[in-house]
Amino acid sequence: MEDREPTVRSRELGEGLRRAMECGGFHASGVARELGWSPSRVSRILSGKRGGSSHDVAAFIAICGVRGDERERLMALSLDHGPGWHVHHNPALPRRVRTLANHERHANGIECFSGGVVPELLQTRHYAAAVLEANPNVPKWDIAERVGVVQARQRHFEGEDAPGSVFYLHEFVLHTPVGGAALMSEQLHSLLRRSVRPTVSVRVVPRTAGAHAGMTGAFSLVNVRDFKRIVFVDGETVSHFIESPAEVGAYRAVLRELGRVALDEVRSRELIAKLATKLYGVLDTLPR
Template sequence: MNDALRAALAESGHSIESLAGLVGVDRKTVARWLNHDHIPHPRHREAAAGVLHRPIGDIWPDTSRRREPVWFRPWQEIERDAVSLRSYQSVVLPGLLQTEAYARAVLVGADVIARSDIERHLASRLARQSILNREDPPRFTAVVDEAVLRRPVGGRATMREQVNALIAICEAPHVRVHVVPATVGAYAGLNGPFVIAVGAEQQIAGYLDNQLQGEVVTGTKDITAILAAWENVRGEALSHWQSVDLLTEMAETWT
């Protein structure tokens, strides 16, 4: 727990509700800030520290020590505060659904990260997955191309473990996985992967990945285009349970 924030609330006489109202966020957002590993957006950190009359560093000390790359931090903060996440992947599985072995194989195979930094990046990726296990997880919907599930990332044993892990998490009520079958021809997903996040205040942000680093987009035209792409890829995908049946068949092929 973030004991410094808890103490600041008690000393100031503020409650989670009153701080949320003054900062302009949802009550659940402030409640998540009480988790030690949940860092608010910079503008929310500044506003909360002002309300509590405490230096930012006293409540959230040295956030620069975090393990993720600097360019990824804005998206990670959006991801942590999201109430809904929609992810489309055409090349690899979403990071939030990757097993440790699969994630390591992806990071090593990409060959853009120094080998000495692989474990640090791996730890950061696996730590992000905790948002799907918290008490109030976001609704997470993933659409993946069938080719992703047939590529032997890490070898047969790694793929067998990964596909079985996908089948298991599909049982969670807040997780939905949809597969675009190989029989589908050209569709919007061929233009590349993306993620759509919806925050507690219904604000929408998108994330686009590339060979060097990711890009967060919030402009109206960009969001409209990404939402249209989502409707296209979701429309071409199998239903959740049809996808689970396909995953079950695929697990057998990796034995």
């Protein structure tokens, strides 16, 4: 089987096999020896450059002792390595979060647009919990874990060596009182603190812009090291990982247009600060 350009699904399969290998106490050389493969063959499957057949994957995970739901997930991934991936959710923590977080960890840049809520990578703990609590499809017992996952994803974008990130959000987001005045004050002041970091750009699309390119919905464009750009679009029951160059190009065009109509970073901070005081006016009264 010839090498090919990795896809989101082949990379997800490779990451799953790598976790299985590590949990089974193996190194790549040990798996190669057990299966009678060359070390390079194992390396290419783990990197997503070579698609493993269902027979190969079944043999790999059998050696590593993978069973149950994870075995079914990896076997399903082995059946189709084509570009693009539509991930259906289940009531528990959606597996799309693991896939998205993995690509974010390998990202050297990300651009996001959100017109309804603060982007997850900028949400405070209280704001994230309030958004999840408002969703009838999120089990109450699962909220704390989901908030923890959001905060873990955020840590990759902190520090001097963090990848560059650009966030476009509509002014409507700042006016929506998620969780009350104290919570929103905390969230807007957090936006202000994050926006002055050298690797972070926060830009507001003002209400006066009227109709704009992002009206079709929120999305994230992730530049992945040693891979390619992908677009992530989240939905209530299914999420989409888009990697076709033509489709990714369409989202890049939306981002260019948003960059044209959005306030610059300084004016965005001024608006956020003004609304934090005018609309909410309370800070640091939430429990820690």
